[in-house]
Amino acid sequence: MAKQGRRDFQSFWRKIRLKYKLSFFNEGTLEEVWSFRLSQLSAFSVLFAFALLLVIFTSVIIINTPIRNYLPGYLDVEVRKEIMQNALRADSLERIIYMQGKYLNNVVAILTGSMPVDTVRNVDSAAIIKADYNIPRSEKEENFVRETYEKEKYHLTALNPSTPPTNVVFFYKPVKGVVSAPYDASKNHFGIDLVGAPRENVFAALEGTVIFTGFDPQFGNIIQLQHRNGFVSIYKHNELLLKRMGDKVVAGEAIAIIGNTGELSTGPHLHFELWHNGIPVNPEEYISF
Numbered sequence: 001m002a003k004q005g006r007r008d009f010q011s012f013w014r015k016i017r018l019k020y021k022l023s024f025f026n027e028g029t030l031e032e033v034w035s036f037r038l039s040q041l042s043a044f045s046v047l048f049a050f051a052l053l054l055v056i057f058t059s060v061i062i063i064n065t066p067i068r069n070y071l072p073g074y075l076d077v078e079v080r081k082e083i084m085q086n087a088l089r090a091d092s093l094e095r096i097i098y099m100q101g102k103y104l105n106n107v108v109a110i111l112t113g114s115m116p117v118d119t120v121r122n123v124d125s126a127a128i129i130k131a132d133y134n135i136p137r138s139e140k141e142e143n144f145v146r147e148t149y150e151k152e153k154y155h156l157t158a159l160n161p162s163t164p165p166t167n168v169v170f171f172y173k174p175v176k177g178v179v180s181a182p183y184d185a186s187k188n189h190f191g192i193d194l195v196g197a198p199r200e201n202v203f204a205a206l207e208g209t210v211i212f213t214g215f216d217p218q219f220g221n222i223i224q225l226q227h228r229n230g231f232v233s234i235y236k237h238n239e240l241l242l243k244r245m246g247d248k249v250v251a252g253e254a255i256a257i258i259g260n261t262g263e264l265s266t267g268p269h270l271h272f273e274l275w276h277n278g279i280p281v282n283p284e285e286y287i288s289f
Helices: 002-017 039-061 066-070 079-113 139-152
Strands: 021-027 032-039 177-182 192-196 201-203 209-214 220-227 231-241 252-257 269-276 280-283
Touching: 002 039, 032 039, 039 220, 079 231, 209 231, 209 280, 220 252
Parallel strands: none
Antiparallel strands: 021 032, 177 192, 192 269, 201 252, 209 220, 220 231, 231 252, 231 269, 269 280
């Protein structure tokens, strides 16, 4: 049985390798014009090579042309990113429309007199928070401040202009989250990392002006704010920036959407830095996270 199978295989192999001659003759003179020899094996090989080249050529055309966007389940990375950014913009616009609606309802209630006196209505989480609190001091507090000033006016640190004026500045928490990496100047980590929920708003820590907005390959989308008293706050790895250079913002106003942009980012978080007169300071010394 094994010998019979071997003979059948050898017979089949000789058959497909057997060459046939194809000739072309001149009809008038019956002279052979052109001829070539071809076996079944070589014919199958040529057809297979042609089909393979056709598949490769078609794949190259689809990959390098916009035709790929019409294939089911195939979307370019840029298209996916654009869809996500449009969704974030729509969410931000919906939030702004909601806040404007609340504001107009309050204005109408005030003008019509339907709002009771000393009534506080619910506002959005990104409500405006002023940094200037003009709280009157009691006589006991005035005496304490006066005595402290007399004791410390000859102290050397009192003459150091780089000391942050924390007694007159009220910081706003930039994002709702937890600290995943603390401030460490020895490792050139001049800020803290705050892990928050995806698409969470990033708020301005103080009232100020937007002095920079842009993209950095390592830190992603960045926005910087200049504040009074020499403070500068920096917000990195944002998914979307809501403000432009020159815009005025108040403490607690939404300025960006938390994201995962930049090579140094390992997940959705905010890298927050606080600088005073060109010197980085630890944000945890001024803000309770």
